[in-house]
Amino acid sequence: MIALIRYVLATVxxxxxxxxxxxxxxxxxxxxTVNGSGPLPPAYASSAGALFVSSTWxxxxxxxxxxxxxxxxxxITAGGRSLRVLLAVIATALLSCLVMMVFGLLFPLWTGDHVVTATDLLLGFEAQLTCALVGIAIGVLCSGQVFRRRGHALVxxxxxVVVALFAKSVSPVNRLFTLMATTPEATRLLAPAGALLTIxxxxxxxxxxxxxFVAGRRD
Incomplete structure (x- = not known):
């Protein structure tokens, strides 16, 4: 698996x-997030949204x-295990998102005026990871392994992405943003954010x- 991840990283x-x-x-x-102030949850909701769109792409x-x-x-090089290759791509995407998450956690603190606590940082991590996982899920599902035509995959x-962002109570992304926009206290958001991360x-x-499954049927 490590060799496959290194191959994907080198190729990209x-x-x-x-x-x-x-x-x-x-x-x-x-x-x-530039020049923000006040509670951190809304700022981290913005960074999570940015990571959601970027992780999909x-x-x-x-x-x-x-x-x-x-x-x-x-x-064939991976022993004929197409699932192993797919998991390597997903792992590479997740590793890349983890790097961006560090920037997403620190950048609002650098450019804004916020009082930061360990709870805020944990909430920001949960929020960004939740959005990254959903973004990766959409990217995997809308790949060429499922759609033969790029236009259909893009649409x-x-x-x-639009449904996940704006449809109420349909995706963990929208639910998470709603909670973070209406609840400024990070301690009250940790448990529901953890549940949304699991989802x-x-x-x-x-x-x-x-x-x-679809790729296997094609092969």
Missing amino acids: LHTQRYLAPLLLFTGLMGVL LTVALMSLDDPPQRAIVV TALTL SAVVLAVCTAATH
């Missing part, structure tokens, strides 16, 4: 497909690194299983 660094999602993340962070890019012949070679991804992990597992 060589192709520079990480640049657009990374620039989108930093741009959204600059617009949404990044995962789609990672899933499309190899064309079908190259992907077949990678699967589906945009639709799911997001289940969403990722379901989308991974669905993608593996």
Whole structure:
């Protein structure tokens, strides 16, 4: 698995497909969190939202690194286990998101005027990880392994992102943002944020299983 993750990382660094999602993340962070003040939960909701959109784009890019012949070679090299290759891509996306999460936690503190506590930082971590998992789930499901045409994949991804952001009580992302926007005390948000984090992990597992099933039927 480590060798597969290193392969995916080397490929994405060589192709520079990480640049657009990374620039989108930093741009959204600059617009949404600069010169903020007051309680930290709303600021961390903004950084989590930026990571959600960026993680979706990044995962789609990672899933499309190899064309079908190259992907077949990678699967054979991995012992014929296509699920192992898929999990390596997901692990790479998650590792990349963890790096962005550090920036998402610290940047609002640097550019704004906030009183920070350990509870605030833990809440920010939970919020960003929740959004990253849902974003990765959408990116996996809207990849070329599921959709033959990129246009269909793009429309589906945009639709799911909009639904996750704005449809009330449909996704853990919207529920999380609602809680963080209306409850300024981080201590009251830790438990519900933890529950939403668990739900997001289940969403990722379901989308991974669905993608593996569809790709297996095609192969």
